[in-house]
Amino acid sequence: MSGDMQKPHGFTGKHMLIVIVSFFAVVIGVNVTMATLAQTSWTGLVVENTYVASQQFNEEARKGRAQAALGWTGKLTVAAGEVRYRLVDSQGKSVPLHGVRMLFRHPAYEAEDEAVTLAAPSGDSPGNPQEFAARHTPKDGVWIVEIDADAGLTSPFRDVRRVMILNGALQ
Template sequence: MSTETQKPREFTGRHMLISIIAFFAVVIGVNATMATLARKSWTGLVVENTYVASQQFNEEARKGRAQAALGWTGKLTIASGDVRYSLVDSQGKPVPLHGVRMLFRHPAYEAEDEALTLAAASGDSPVNTREFAARHAPKDGVWIVEIDADAGLTSPFRDIRRIMIVKGALQ
């Protein structure tokens, strides 16, 4: 009869090194994955001072209700490197504008924000301008567009939209 006894396997320094490397590889892999997902999907709003923004909320809400009562609708078109904006009243008649400013805000990256001042579109008289335009081609992706249209009111008509640009055109 032969009795062979197997020698128990030892846990060596090499095994410990492999265990530590595997542990940190998993931790770093999970962190990298979560950071990538967060960067691609975060659409939060950035304000410089949340306390000040909260104090101004009621006044901004009042202005929004007053503007909504006008029944005006803005028309925004983006295609072929052209950005155009116009306003119509509740009966569908054009609202004369004196100036239009836009801010294209990227939802996650302030560095990509772009301000734009539109000029009267060709064919409109300077006194009674109905449409404003500018040459601008925003990058493809999601944008928040803040439009301030001067229609002769005490404060500009504000139109804020979340838009998607695909192949240089508004979707």
């Protein structure tokens, strides 16, 4: 018999250490990934009273269908320290407005919410008829913009959209 016979390799302490370190690396990696996704994608939408909101749902849905039937589209512009808004009908003609109010809601921090009242145009310029404007520069980030445009209907034309502001401009 020769002395160069090798022992079979078994499961050693090094192997166990690699298994344990790998397990915890996967767990920590998944936790960090999920926390990052939750932080960047959570809308923060919270209703103060869910019961009251559920009772109003059908009425709000009816208003939404009636508004959609009008075929109007809101045109929002945020650039150069100014916010502009106008409504156009299905043929692309401007809808006359009496007033426009906006609420810039931060998805996660209601302390950063900002209300803005837009002023009527100083004269009907052919380039931008009925385009209401205000000096306002929202902070960079994601915002939920709630727009109430008074077009002489029984309730304001409501336009709600989620927007991204980058370098003071709408993206």
